[in-house]
Amino acid sequence: MRISIDAMGGDFAPAEIVAGSLQAAEKLQGLEKLYLVGDESAIKAELAKHKGPVPSCIEIVHCSEVVGMGESPAVAIRRKKDSSITRSVELVRDGKADAVFSAGNTGAAVAAATLKLRTLKGVSRPAIATVMPTPNQPFVLLDAGANPDSTPEMIQQYAVMGTIYSREILGVENPSVGLLSIGEEAAKGNETTKKTFGLLEKSNLNFKGNVESRDLYGGKVSVAVCDGFVGNVVLKTSEAVASMIGNWLKDMFKRNIFRILGYFLARGVFKEMRKHADPHSYGGAPLLGANGVVIIGHGSSTAFATLNGIRVATEALDHDVNHLIEAELQSITTQS
Amino acid sequence: MRISIDAMGGDFAPAEIVAGSLQAAEKLQGLEKLYLVGDESAIKAELAKHKGPVPSCIEIVHCSEVVGMGESPAVAIRRKKDSSITRSVELVRDGKADAVFSAGNTGAAVAAATLKLRTLKGVSRPAIATVMPTPNQPFVLLDAGANPDSTPEMIQQYAVMGTIYSREILGVENPSVGLLSIGEEAAKGNETTKKTFGLLEKSNLNFKGNVESRDLYGGKVSVAVCDGFVGNVVLKTSEAVASMIGNWLKDMFKRNIFRILGYFLARGVFKEMRKHADPHSYGGAPLLGANGVVIIGHGSSTAFATLNGIRVATEALDHDVNHLIEAELQSITTQS
Incomplete structure (x- = not known):
């Protein structure tokens, strides 16, 4: 497998991205090529920090521009023809790479x-x-932020893609699908969810109806679908509340000597919690439905996250998720 | 002040609602009348549990029906003419009460x-x-769930109403307003937020632009406005994540003797946290913009929550929030 890496994308690029790519080259099976796309001298400087020889699968692809985290994706992709994200994606388009990983500007990665x-056909x-x-x-x-103002038809496609991803990559048998809404009854929700409910009800998916946030965290379904604006709000609200509680606890445990001692005795709890909820261990979110394997890393991706992002890319390739999505969506189109 | 109470609304009605009303009658200043609306014999049975005489401001208004928590609000309000929520609201409409409190089916309370x-004029x-x-x-x-598919004009009205509420009731000087979106730049969001951004930018409100969930919990703004579907998702996701973390911690602290001891030493942390985040201490959410003071309690309202909900109603009356909203919206209409 050949993966192209946007070496300049992310808050800790290129250092952490290059370090994670080196780890991937050493640890993951079946990597023939890892293209590090970005400023050649900056990447070389990072590779020089590596102990031992640079693995032979690593190859630098130089480009002169970077899309910043705050830039408008559409404008950046149009104007910066030689940006690391555009060049990384072009390697896949031109058949030189099988998948791409970027922890840079999410909108720019989606646009590119x-x-x-x-x-894919049907998406x-x-x-x-x-x-x-x-x-x-x-x-x-899904969708966790690519498409604000998703239509019911788009959300139906998300349900198919999420089902295949859950089954093939996470190993869930017959994944259940919930439609994120603000009440369990079919009539609860907004215009988009009500129309989507009708489409999903008629589908051959394992559809469980409307779900609310507490159902998601209670494990009621394996796949939750919604509009991209709503999904992004769920994602960011979850992160914000978890981080607020974490900081608040940290502060409260310092207030007197008993609590400090208590924290010391129970510190394993917090260690386990951080490890369990660490977004870096998931590595990256696949952009499902693109005609090519695209993995989007968190902006704060570390070397560990980059390694895991590349692993996610290899898994998506191994399971040939894209062909399965096309076949499944084809059968929907034939039915209706 | 005269408040009508939907004595049958909520998971713990009528017991907790009646108990909270009795506490309010004893503790709050300026209550001339508390109407307990619902099944007379059930309410009498609860009043009989009270130690000492029933305060003279309490009066039972009998009705024969209740809207269940799972019922369709529109259908229930149309068919159940003699329900406790409808009758409670009618006391306000007929000038017999100044405000109404209900912890029952939220949609039914909004519809009634x-x-x-x-x-109000302009809403x-x-x-x-x-x-x-x-x-x-x-x-x-706001809006936390009354109006899925809110228009930009409606969200602009929410911003005016939220500003007045924050200033008058929470005592915030010149409250700042944020538009909940999925990125800080004006161009980020969906069609509704982009149009709303333009309206708020031109207003004389203290508008801080788009905000994300982390900004809300980081205290960036005093008022956050959004569509009712989105607001309800934020509310429920916050509750779900906080409760998931709480349960998880409880479980993890039981795993070995050191952690149990640690928990014992630091138990004040958890007590403070529960107290701080207790939704019951806020009592209820005002339904702003209705032509009358309407306070909506959490479905799980206890006596303590009911007491606080009635307190919120008296505060809204004291500050004459509704007249201020009308005056402020009048000035917007004149400007544009």
């Missing part, structure tokens, strides 16, 4: 993938599928 | 208020304003 790779727009940790089984949430 | 009381639809706790100052979130 949509423009350069186009979508209107690619969607970001995020694996969300819970105390028990994780669930897949 | 909208149909029977109508809206398209009343919105639920929820006070959200953070480690520092709370913020007001």
Whole structure:
């Protein structure tokens, strides 16, 4: 497998991205090529920090531009023809790489993938599928932010793509699908969810009806689908509340000597919790529905996250998720 | 002040609602009348449990029906003419009460208020304003669920109503307003938020632009406005994540003797946290924009929550929030 890496994308690029790529080259099976796309001298400087020889599968592809985290994706992709994200995606388009990983500007990665790779047959727009940790089984949430104003038809496609991802990559048998809404009854929700409910009810998916946030974290479904604006709000609200509680606890445990001692005795709890909820261990969210394997890393991706992002890319290739999505969506089109 | 109480609404009605009303009658100043609306014999049975004489301001208004928590609000309000929520709201409409409190089916309370009381001049639809706790100052979130598919004009009205509520009731000087979106730049969001951004930018409100969930919990703004579907998702996701973390911690602290000891030493942390985040201490969310004071309690309202809900109603009356809203919206209409 040949993976192209946007070496300049992310808050800790290129250092952490290059370090994670080196780890991937050493640890993951079946990697023939890892293209590090970005400023050649910056990447070389990072590779020089590596102990031992640079693995032979690593190859630098120089480019002169970077899309910043705050830039408008559409404008950046149009104007910066030689940016690391555009060049990384082009390697996939040109058949030189099988998959791409970027922890840079998410909107720019989605725009580059949509423009350069186009979508799979039957897919209107690619969607970001995020694996969300819970105390028990994780669930897949999509769309987590690629498409605000998703139509019911698009959300139906997300349900098919999420089902295949959950089954093939997370190993869930006959994954159940919930439609994120604000009440369990079919009549609860907004215009989009009500129309989507009708489409999903008629589908051959394992559809469980409307679900609310507490159902998701309670493990009621394996796949939750929603509009991209709503999914992004769920993702960011979850992160914000968890981080607020974490900081608050940290502060409260310092207030007197008994609590400090208590924290010391129970510190394993917090260690386990951080490990369990660490977004870096999931590595990246696949952009499902693009005509090519595209993995989007968190902006704060570390070397560990990059390693895991590349692992996610190899798994998606191994399971040939894209062909399965096309076949499944083809059968929907034939039915209706 | 005369308050009508939907004595049958809520998971713990009528017991907790009646108990909370008795506490309010004893503790709150200026209550001339508390109407307990519902099944007379059930309410009498609860009053009989009270030690000492029933305060003279309490009066039972008998009705024969109850709207269940799972019922369709529109259908229930149309068919159940003699339900406790409808009768409670009618006391306000008929000038016999100044405000109403219900912890029952939220949709039914919104529907009854909208149909029977109508809206304030300049308000398209009343919105639920929820006070959200953070480690520092709370913020007001609206609409928290009354209106899925809110228009930009409706969200602009929410911003005016939230500003007045934050200033008058929470005592915030010149409250800042954020538009909940999925990125800080004006161009980020969906069609509704982009149009709303333009309206808020031109207004004379203290508008801070788009905000994300982490900004809310970080105390960036005093008022956050959004569509009712989105606001309800934020509310329920916050509750779900907080409760998941709480349960997970409880479980983890039981795993070995050191942790149990640690928990014992630091138990004050958890006590403070529960107290700080207790939704019952906020009592209820006002339905702003209805032509009358309507306070909506959490479905799980206890006596303590009921007491606080009645207190919120008296505060809204004291500050004459509704007249201020009408005056402020009048000035917007004149400007544009």
